[in-house]
Structure formats: structure tokens, C-alpha cells
Amino acid sequence: MIAKRVQRIPSSGIRKFFEMAIGMDDVISLGVGEPDFVTPWPVREACIYSLEKGYTSYTSNWGLQELRDEIAHAIISDYGITYSPEDQILVTAGVSEAIDLAIRAITNPGDEVIVVEPCYVSYSPCVVFAGGKPVPVATDPSNHFKVTSEQIRDKITDKTKAVVLSYPNNPTGAVMKKKDLEAIADVVVEHDLIVISDEVYDKLTYDGKHTCFASLNGMQDRTILLNGLSKAYAMTGWRIGYAASTPEIIGAMLKIHQYTMLCAPITAQMAAIEALKNGREDMLAMVKEYDRRRRLIVKGLNALGLDCIEPKGAFYAFPSIKSTGMSSEKFAEKLLKEQKVAVVPGNVFGACGEGFIRCAYATSRDVIKEAMERMETFVSPKS
Numbered sequence: 001m002i003a004k005r006v007q008r009i010p011s012s013g014i015r016k017f018f019e020m021a022i023g024m025d026d027v028i029s030l031g032v033g034e035p036d037f038v039t040p041w042p043v044r045e046a047c048i049y050s051l052e053k054g055y056t057s058y059t060s061n062w063g064l065q066e067l068r069d070e071i072a073h074a075i076i077s078d079y080g081i082t083y084s085p086e087d088q089i090l091v092t093a094g095v096s097e098a099i100d101l102a103i104r105a106i107t108n109p110g111d112e113v114i115v116v117e118p119c120y121v122s123y124s125p126c127v128v129f130a131g132g133k134p135v136p137v138a139t140d141p142s143n144h145f146k147v148t149s150e151q152i153r154d155k156i157t158d159k160t161k162a163v164v165l166s167y168p169n170n171p172t173g174a175v176m177k178k179k180d181l182e183a184i185a186d187v188v189v190e191h192d193l194i195v196i197s198d199e200v201y202d203k204l205t206y207d208g209k210h211t212c213f214a215s216l217n218g219m220q221d222r223t224i225l226l227n228g229l230s231k232a233y234a235m236t237g238w239r240i241g242y243a244a245s246t247p248e249i250i251g252a253m254l255k256i257h258q259y260t261m262l263c264a265p266i267t268a269q270m271a272a273i274e275a276l277k278n279g280r281e282d283m284l285a286m287v288k289e290y291d292r293r294r295r296l297i298v299k300g301l302n303a304l305g306l307d308c309i310e311p312k313g314a315f316y317a318f319p320s321i322k323s324t325g326m327s328s329e330k331f332a333e334k335l336l337k338e339q340k341v342a343v344v345p346g347n348v349f350g351a352c353g354e355g356f357i358r359c360a361y362a363t364s365r366d367v368i369k370e371a372m373e374r375m376e377t378f379v380s381p382k383s
Contacts, residue, residue: 010124012348024340028371030359031342031363033170033316037234037273037329041281045265046274050173055270056313061254063091067269070276071242078202079212081220087247089212090254093264095200095228095241097257100126102196102224103162105252107132109183111161116147116319120170120198124350138352141309141320147174156187162194165213168201171349171358172318173294173311179213185216186240194249196224201314202240203232206291210313214244221246231315232283233275238268290315293361293368300372301359304379315362318346322355324379334356339374 038044061067068085075081083089092098099122099189107113109131115123117136124134135155139145152163163186167176188195196215214223228241241264244255294311301308301319308319321331328345335341346356361368 005128005131006324009128024336027336027340027342028363028374029342030361030368030371031344032364033231033314033360034236035231035234035315036363037135037286039234039238040275040279041278042282043233043235043271043275047271050087050267050270055266059091059264059266059269061258061263062089062267063264064269064273066166067091067273067276068242070273071244073207073245074276075212075225079215079217083087083213083244084247087219088244088250090243090250090257091264091269092228092241092243092257093261094230094239095198095226096122097227097239097252097261098226098241098243099123099196100129100369101253101256102226102249103127103132103164104256105249106162106224108161108192110159112157112159113161114152114155115350116152116163116165117354118145118169118171118346118356119166119349121348122164122295123164131161135160136350136352138350139172140352141307144309144312145169145174145318146176146180147184148180149187152184153187155193156191156193160191160193160252161317162196162199163188164196166198168205168210168243168313170201170312170314171316171344171346171353171356173314175205175207175312175315176211177208180218181211181213182216185213185219188222189218194222194224195219196226198226200226200228200231202227204287204290204315205313206287206294207312224249229272229275232287233279234286235268235271235275238265240264240268240272264298267378281303290361293365296365297359297361297368300368301375303374304372306375306379317359317361318353319359320356328354328357329351335375335378339378341374353379 071083103126107130111132127134202210225244230236306319333347345360346353
């Protein structure tokens with residue numbers, strides 16, 4: 001009765017541990033990648049004011065014109081790339097919808113899509129749902145979880161259509177230097193590929209400046225740039241993302257969006273306008289606090305004997321738990337049951353994530369300290 005391609009896909013491993021923690025008392029969650037900050041007041045006020053004025057209708061399928069204008073301005077300001085807000089920018093219900101639309105818009109049955117792992121859990125399933133074949137490329141701590149152009153080239157066949165990149169990376173916190181991305185761009189041109197670049201954590205880059213893949217020489221017309229306001233502006237529940245690309249690709253994504261989602265909520269779009277116009281100071285303050293938490297959690301994990309490279313972006317640490325002799329799933333389940341600390345097993349982010357766990361530091365420093373104390377009790381040798 002159920003479609004075979006749906007049967008083949010497991011349920012989200014992230015949501016599994018989130019659901020397990022619901023209802024448990026005194027749980028510390030380092031699991032779900034959601035800021036603990038409340039959306040800044042001016043952004044919330046803009047939403048409230050829009051409701052008071054009676055803005056409760058649909059918007060254009062494209063999204064509000066003013067929001068698309070602000071997105072276009074932000075991309076130019078940050079990366080020097082020009083996209084027309086008229087036909088090259090699409091507002092979506094979060095970046096998750098944008099991922100699905102991008103993959104479905106370009107994937108024919110049998111097409112291969114290279115997916116760099118560990119990665120966000122939806123990439124490979126979306127390829128399968130579109131009738132394509134995900135081709136994983138494994139990264140590891142030896143190269144700080146960064147993919148190389150040679151690794152991508154080795155996976156290319158005559159069926160390869162696209163490459164999915166996501167830097168700063170969820171779950172590893174890895175970032176890519178411009179020269180390394182340029183080497184990948186050369187491979188993309190050589191084999192006439194499309195890049196789907198999920199850059200939702202771009203503002204959460206702690207060392208150096210983020211390089212937008214579409215800003216590289218010759219890459220704008222080969223890239224589907226995905227971004228949104230969920231992480232940097234603490235707006236996860238508002239569900240505002242966007243895609244920017246060529247009119248042809250965005251037009252195809254719009255067609256799917258018209259039939260499946262219609263539009264993102266109007267009040268959330270109005271709040272997003274305020275965030276992009278006037279929210280930079282609040283955003284930078286949150287990023288500064290994440291940076292403090294980043295150093296705290298990495299120091300704590302390494303002190304526990306859980307080897308952890310320092311993440312350079314996003315708000316995740318990805319320590320190895322191989323020294324414990326447990327699988328990622330067993331470690332996460334036992335830690336939750338015995339010490340009430342929720343983490344996500346690394347294997348849900350791809351096979352190469354086995355032996356690791358993801359710890360989100362999007363929570364207060366006091367909570368992180370308490371989590372480290374509980375984890376120390378858990379990993380210490382039992383007498």
C-alpha cells in the first residue's frame with residue numbers, strides 16, 4: 001500500500017530522540033538544533049502589529065515583494081552577488097522546504113546527487129523522494145570534516161546531476177576555505193554540475209569570513225543558494241527560508257511550491273522584513289554568545305576524553321565516543337535514560353557519523369556546564 005521509496009526511508013533520527021525526551025523530567029537537551037534565544041522583540045512586535053492591521057491573507061507564491069527586496073539587498077551587501085527579486089528569489093516555508101524544492105526541480109529518475117556527509121538528515125531522503133540516487137561522500141576528523149575536490153571527482157559518473165554542500169556544517173561545525181571551494185567549483189564546471197548550497201548557518205562563522213559558493217567565479221548560474229532566518233535570528237518556528245538561483249531554476253521550484261505550500265505565512269514574512277532591516281545588532285550579539293558556548297563545550301568534551309575538534313561554525317560539537325566502546329545509538333539512549341542528557345547519535349547524519357554524537361550548544365553556559373557534569377558521571381569508569 002505504501003510507496004516503496006517512502007518505505008525505504010527511516011524516520012528522522014533527530015526527531016526520535018526529541019520525542020523520547022518529551023515527558024521526561026529534568027532533561028537537558030543538547031539535541032535539537034534550535035536557539036534558546038527568544039526572537040528579538042522588534043521582530044515579534046512587527047508580527048503583532050501586522051496582525052493588528054489585519055494582515056492575515058495569502059501572499060504571492062513568490063513571497064512578499066518587500067521581503068524579496070530585503071533578501072536581495074542582504075545578499076548583495078554580504079557577498080556582492082546580484083539576484084533579481086522579481087524572478088530569482090523565492091521565499092519558502094523554512095530552508096527545509098527549499099531543499100526539497102531544489103532537489104525535485106532538477107532531479108530526473110535515475111539521476112545521481114552527491115551528498116557530502118555527515119550532513120543534515122533531509123538531503124538524501126529528498127533525493128530518494130524525487131526518484132534520484134543519493135551518492136554519499138564521507139568526511140572525517142582527519143580533515144576537520146571538510147570535503148575535497150578529489151573526493152567529489154571520484155564519485156562522479158555520467159549520471160551525476162548535482163552536489164549538495166552545506167557549510168558551515170550541521171552536525172560537525174566544519175567550514176570551508178575559499179580556495180577549497182574554488183577547487184570544487186573547477187570540478188563542477190568540468191562535469192557540468194549544479195550545486196545546491198545550504199548556507200543557513202553562514203552568519204554563525206567564528207573564524208574568518210564565510211564564503212558564499214555562488215560568489216565564486218562562474219558559480220552563480222550553477223548554484224541554488226539556500227538560506228533563511230531560523231538560526232542566526234532565532235526564528236525557527238517562523239518558518240522563513242529562501243532560495244536564489246537562475247530564473248529557470250527558481251521558476252521550476254516555484255511551480256512545485258505553488259501546488260504544495262502556496263506561500264509562507266504572511267505574518268512571519270513581515271517579521272522577517274523587520275529582522276533583515278533592523279535585526280543585525282541582535283543577531284551579532286547572539287553569535288557572540290554562541291562563540292563563548294562553543295569554546296566551553298569543546299573544552300568540556302575533551303576533558304571527558306571524548307575527542308572533539310573545534311567547530312568553526314554553526315552551533316554543534318561533534319565529539320567521538322569511540323573510546324567508550326558503545327555505538328552512537330547505544331551511547332545516546334543510555335545517556336538519556338541514565339543521566340537525562342539528550343544528544344543525537346552521529347549515524348543519523350550518514351554512515352560516517354557512526355562513533356560520534358551531535359551536541360548542540362544553542363543553550364546557556366550554565367546548562368552546558370551541568371550537561372558536562374552529568375556526562376562525566378556517565379563516562380567515568382564504574383567502580
